[in-house]
Amino acid sequence: MNEILDKNLNLEIKNKQLFNICLRTKHLKNSSSLETYKSIGGYEQIKKILKNKLDPQQLIDEIKISGLRGRGGAGFPTGIKWSFMPRDYDGIKYIVCNSDEGEPGTFKDRDIICHNPHQLIEGMLIGAYIMNAHVGYNYIHGEIWEEYVSFEKAIEEARKAGLLGKNIFGSGFNFELHAFHGYGAYICGEETALIESIEGKKGQPRYKPPFPATYGIYGKPTNVNNTETYASIPWIIENGGQAFMAHGVKNSGGTKIFSISGHVEKPGNYEIELGMPFEQLLNEAGGVWKGRKLKAVIPGGPSTPLVPADIIRGATLDYDGLAKIGSSVGAGSMIIMDDTTCMVTALKRLSYFFYEESCGQCTPCREGTGWVYRIISRIYQGQATHEDLDLLTDVSKKISGRTICALGDSAATPVLSFIKHFRDEFEVFIKNGKKLVN
Amino acid sequence: MIKLKINGKTIKVQEKTTIIEVADNHGIEIPRFCYHKKLSIAANCRMCLVEVKNFPKPLPACATQVTDGMEIFTKSKQTKECQQSVMEFLLINHPLDCPICDQGGECDLQDTAMAYGSPKSRYQEEKRVVLNKNLGPLISTDLNRCIQCSRCVRFLKEVGGMQELGLIGRGEHAEISAYVKKSVESEISGNVIDLCPVGALTSKPFRYSARTWEMIRKSTISAHDSLGSHLEAHVKDGNVMRVLPKENEDLNECWISDRDRFSYMGINDQNRIKTPLIKKGSTHEPISWESAFQLIEKQLHPKQNQFKPDDVVFFASNQSTMEEAFLLKKMAEYFKSDQIKFDAANGPTFIKQPSLNTQVKKIEEFESIILLGSQLRNQNPLILQRLRKMALHGKSINVINHIDFNLQLNLDQKVIKPITEFKKLFEQILKYIKTNFKKISKTVEQKLSKTISNKTLLLIGEDVYSHPEFLKFAPIINNIIDETAMQFGCLPTGANSVGLHQLFSYYKNKVEVKNYQASLTINLDPAFDIADSEIHEKIMQKSKFNILISPFLNQNNKHYDLILPSVTHFENEGSFLNIESRLQIFSQTIVPKFESKPLWKILRVMGNYIECPDFEFEACSQITNKINNKIHTFKQLNLVNEELKNYKFNYRLANINQSDLLVRKSRALQDILHLRNEK
Amino acid sequence: MIEKLKKLIDKEVAKYPTDKKQSAVIAALAIMQHHRGWLSQDDISDVAVYLDMPEIAVLEVATFYNMFDLKPVGKYKLSICTNISCMLRDADQIVDHLKKTLKIDFNEISKDGKFCLKESECMGACEGAPLLTVNNQKMYEHLDVKKVDQLLKDLK
Ligand SMILES: Cc1cc2nc3c(=O)[nH]c(=O)nc-3n(C[C@H](O)[C@H](O)[C@H](O)COP(=O)(O)O)c2cc1C
Ligand code: SF4
């Protein structure tokens, strides 16, 4: 790894730009078709790999060099994750693509499925080859039915073209891919809940260890990655890990899609070179809407801490850059709030979300998220006291770090960061029972 | 072995154990709700969180395996703070109704809250309200109290073999439920009452009848199957209020069947015989014990009656204790009678001494099981439970039977054929074994022959070894045993079937239909408990003097000249030889009801009146001491000689809730039967 | 169960190993729901039988995933997202307008039996906020009061 780090040292932070890797075909006509993908060199990488029977270890090394980190939120280095899959295991193994994006403000995987499904399929094919898995599933968020249907079409197209199924490119390599349509449960984005869901159960996370790499679907070794992660792979193989790394900064290789929503002029997906200054991206998105002033930003989705305007202004958008200001990249779901935003109202809605979506198996999350929501509601209704603010913080802290999955932590994050930065708004509400802003 | 530190003390422990197991083995207390050593690990209650050095977050002790050099703190500030907060979370939605809760005084939540909770709750909002569900006649719900530990769900799925309960809904709204309007039907469902750490699932029959501290706990042994589960009867004012399992890893582990748990409800049934009764015309009238015995002396004393050999006939139940059977045997010898019958459902057996031939807990050490002709679920549910456990661990369980029973377990192979075809089946299996069959198997015979090895246990049900056809294929099974060193065991059903086989030549178990001078029907109702009840009826019609000794009146009592009240199991003392030939002695849990007397005492006094020699026993234990049981194990099926080969076989479907007198009188157990019949 | 639905379910079942039919339970329930508009108890029992599962396990699934409806929802179920990104773009106004126009609250069915309004969590399409879906399948984005009125008119 050190070697890899050294290579990044001289990367420039400035002059980052929009650069499409995962969304390469989005601007093209018939973006989702096999033809379009082939026109930009699609499926050439898997062809090359299969024809030359490239060494999986070398491919993993290339991915390690690229600095690609999981785009699902946790940012775990993908190359390392893939090396966890037991190569010599001689039973069935699975690879799973996590397109369940349910984190509020996240809508990037939808664009990939919609506009560049074949790059995702190729990415999964490469993953399957490297990890020697022969069956894969793509778990697609329940609320986006049309995208599910169109992905099924893409699979069908690939299958017909001999890119999925048996003996791909005459290499003897088999890989079958299926789409799985979720049905409304944010928790199924958590990888072990997703696995339970694929097994036809409630989506309740499993206690880890064992990790999916040893005990996944039906108890078989399983690798789970985010859509954007898989979709980055073909480009990395084509251009080399170094080239990918060069689009980012140290510790944050490559490009990353930021889904920008909320109070901006042009909400949408922006694939940026990691390390881009926040202001630049905000400009790309047309700035704060209606000419208003920026109040605060949730940089990576509600499970990443909220940051007030003046703190995020100087920050760069990469794993270290956001860590430095006490937040993180998460899934890149950037929520912009202008100066008319009431923080109590916003937090109330977010805590309702976590309360609604808690799977209910572990005590602190099941009981705590409801309690938190009720306290905030009490504040909102002007029926709270100042002690309640401390209670709120305390309860959140007692959920965090004590649950089976990270939803508990996520639920605590907005509470703690909102109160940390906007305590006065909560106090005014307590005192006057109304908003500080209007 | 690895070394670790727990609360500063260095200890050596087995690898692959969890923190909670280590703590339990070393007497270190870690509170828990969802964890149960016999169930899969859910790690959902978070009560067992402990601080471990070098881990930023506290770890659940129930789900974390120990590693070399680990340092665990079960009493540190962080651990305590976790415990307190989880306790607080659990209590925010738990009603504070301990004073009216049946679980009060034996509630894990109550105890844990005292020990680990904080006295004041900071929760001001309203508590969650959950509607109660009707889960049938045994289990009562108070779901506001549920803490979603999922023990009951996991129990029914993993041990009961069928998911009958679920947590429906999600998040805070998740609630325990059976499927719409369904009740729980597992034959071991009552265990969820014990498993529930709070008062959300309680015993319906026991409801509100006593507080824990008012009851005296008495140990006893189950009388309803040959396993002989260890039980604890809770007694108040001379009545059994409820029955709970007593943990015993060798036999019942920590479970009992519903039959064991709820049979006590029959003790005070209205059909209970209160005093001795004598026949007067078409009815019976009470008489004193004294006059009853005088009558017996008159009718049965050999000196006053001219008895020929085999002039007195005995029908007794396979629940008879060793002591009762011993006295009966002496009495029969005194009358020079060979006419004595102990079988319950299926008539005589063709194996000389059927028993498990190994220990119950050792069943699980085998790699594969072949279950031959048993109605296990209705006969020995806790042995079936062990097979389920084996199946969960990936072992191969196979069934050969003539009726397709749903055992609610994952079978490897299943063959359902008429018994008359078993011979051919075993011949084929033997053929494949002899040719060292290894190829891809297509037919069941091929597949079965592949599974058989010296790690295989063949379990033979009573239904099969009571069938004359058995004599035809048993020699082939012996050949298979020779070839493979497979082991075998039998599954006798009655509480003392094994003991009775040892005391008597059980297989001779046959009575002739002829004119007897006297008959004794003891602790059974022929309508249910005798394979060929017509024989009994014919004999009654012809026999001169008929005695019934039983706690309850039978369906038909018109032939009995004298009826004597004996006691139910809970009022009785004695011993059973269980399925693994273990002598299990039990004493009275309550004093006999009304004027009833334990059977051994009735026989003893009877013996005295009719001058049976050597009948001077003061205490039951004196008889026990005389019995000297030997435990045999057999390498081969040892069959009876063929004298019974023309016996007419009467196949009976076993019904777990109709297995014996007491069970048939238990209201709750009968309600389940009705529920099932309605469907 | 209707033949046509069986065929659809079989297609889903085929995605999994032969002894893992249960994996298709969510899809099967969705297919049943789409047919009737909601999931009746019979639907749930039918799926249980068809996939060889305990009924309660199917019920667990049907009550866990938000998009299943165990009660009738009228002809058109309008699920509107009120989560943060939509909220910031005034989803609440759309909600108010819908409630007023249809004279119903969340989880109620309009008098004519046509519409049911559901509050939904983030649909993963915040680019088009505020937005709603009709009967779990068709999404309408960038809503404003005028667009909503047109939509209600179009849904016959
Ligand atoms: C509550 C919760 C929700 C999650 N939702 C998603 C999701 O929608 N999509 C996703 O890719 N990862 C999600 N994750 C992260 C996954 O568990 C997992 O880490 C990820 O799919 C791994 O892929 P990656 O390494 O490519 O990021 C979620 C995690 C938690 C705790
Ligand atoms: S943290 Fe919440 S969502 Fe995650 S397992 Fe626990 S209860 Fe379920």
Ligand code: FES
């Ligand atoms: S006992 Fe460990 S989490 Fe419940």
